[in-house]
Amino acid sequence: MKEFWETAILGAGASGMMVAALLREQEGTVLLEGNPRPGAKIAVSGGGRCNLCNLHLDLPCYRGDSGFVREVFARYDQKWLREWFERRGVATRVEKGSQLFCHDGASAAVDALRRASQKSVLHAGWRVESFRREGEGFVLSRQGGGTVHCRRLVVASGGLSFPKLGASDIGLRIAESVGHRIVRPAPALVGWTLQPSQAFFKSLSGVAIEVKIRIGKRLWQDRLLFAHRGISGPAVLNASLWWERGEVEVDFLPDFDLQTLRGSRKQLSTLLPLPRRVAKAFLADLGIDDRPAAQLRSDEWKTLEKLRGYRFAPAGTFGYSKAEVTRGGVATEEIDPETMESRLVPGLYFTGEVLDVTGELGGYNFQWAFSSAAVCADALNGKYPG
Template sequence: MGTNLTKQNRFDAIIIGAGACGLMCAVQAGFLGKRTLILEHNDKPGAKILISGGGRCNYTNLHTTANQFISQNQHFCKSAFAQWTVEDTITFFETYGINGAEKTLGQLFPESGKAKDVVKVFTDLCEQLDQEIRLNTKAKAITPIKDGFTVSYERNGKSNELYAPKVIMATGGLPISKLGATDFGMRTARTLGLTVTETAPALVPLTITGKQQSWYEQLSGSSIFSRVWNERASFEENILFTHWGLSGPAILQISSYWKPGESIFIDLLPNRSIVDIILQENPKQLLQTLLSGLFTKKFAEALGVYLPIQKNLASLSKADLQNIETLIHEFKVTPAGTKGYDKAEVMRGGVSTDELSSKTLESKKVPGLFFGGECVDVTGWLGGYNFQWAWASGFVIAQNI
């Protein structure tokens, strides 16, 4: 089938999705003299890159190791990270004019603070390297044939198909539907007999319903540096109260390790002891005054539902102190659910790592088919980790197509 194709339709590989993984894959393939075509159903490339980090794009994290990733196989991502390191990411972007500015916890942002600069690096390189990006083009089906694949797609209301010896699924995950998120990657995997690990929203706000909801609503907008944990993980960052529950970096982080029906715990005063503070303060002081100094007046008043805030410190009983200690250091929350894929940063789960070679990211069952980025069961923490996985997986695939 490939013999009669013109140059315009002769590609070494077709990439589905012009996100971080797909764009990096196309550029790296171009460096190796290979020609790729990216099919992207949005009207512009890099839609999720453009909104990441509030439009500033936290494009990697200096502390990246396999330990910051959730997967059925914790070791799977190690090979990709050995082949494309954080230093490689930094050097790559510096080469094309983007210098990193480090924020908290190893997060790197472009000095310009503009995510569009990151996308421009890729679109410029694709143009220079003769890598085609076909926008407003929706891939419909991937069919293995002899020596390759046919890719059925729809563009401007017309159906058509292309041939390529290799296909890369860089389709992303299920967040965020307004950016055109679909389950095409997972659906294709299942159609071709590949296992997909159960998916769920990750890095997502948690909701509180029922009689407790009004307590959270009154604190909407309040932010507190806390330690949030369950039996699987622990994070120290800010939490944010909202009118529907809890958000903020520490909550987004723990959400990836939370399952419906479970509780999480919050230490509202990490690395300090509330009881020690009480015992050292002026005993005539009201508990509410003390708490207003440690938190905010609004939060101290809200704690009056649970604590005897009108008592002075001297009159607090042993039971009171125990209650205060538990509430401040082990505040228990049982979320009703999450805000779902539309508010999630990423998706947990995806194409099973058992189905892919960790060295090449090629399907073991369907030779010539590769999966990278978010549609694979490799989910990073908040703070640039998922971008590092996207860049690394795109690079790895490019070396093997």
């Protein structure tokens, strides 16, 4: 069956639903969603509580063109986002100092977005398989028949992470087919697998400790979780956004001065500010017998210092099935940050995670999805800045 629409939005996730919600005339708009229900990622996000945004909208937390990101946030920031949800009955609360969560669970955010976009038509279970241009418009088809013709197309199909929640590469294929450059996608906000030299980490599976991780000039202090497949936890997840193969440096004793232990008659494994299991495993790895600190030779003190700057190269990541986001995507150089419209194809828009903009943990990715959506909706409403 053929359908004709003024605007089609590919993907009823965070970004696509926000575009629809902000349209002045929703009646001519169809949301195409492969899942049976919209907002699947929002529903599971933040452990089911959805970390909507962060009170500190820090640009250095984003990977992508900072000028492009700044222009979007200059118009739609965290204050706007918080107010938008609160005005629609979504109570929020701040945790960990600056992270804004839905007080009554993530489904409150999904419901608010759906209510606000309810005059648009939702085609759920409509998985777009192919795309073509026709005249000044676009045609989207799904497997097993059915086409949607539209004059304007918003690609809000997200990244490649969590395929079981509906992720697909359709947005990248559409962009590439019309000549956009794609920044190589990779799993991000994801755990690392290990080389054989760190195989002993696996014996610590389930233990979490505070660490500092350094990659180049970037530094994160947070928890590291030893997992069966490797290492995870917020410090690792954030670092994974910036990691490009090669070595990373972990300080397993953040803010601790080893020199304060010199002369002590207590066993090293009880003196080190680490769970005993972890201390023993690292001492064994460093080839230092667990004995009173006072008995250590000076070369052993030097070896012990390696815990402050433990360098190793992760083998890889846990992959898209575990990654919270995908970094890379449609390069922003050919996207207008005032409208989110393609500079190559009039009427074609990209918003959210499908673009080459990715944030660290803390609500930064929903912020991007919602703010880029709002900029796009302004353009579709015929409202331009200035």
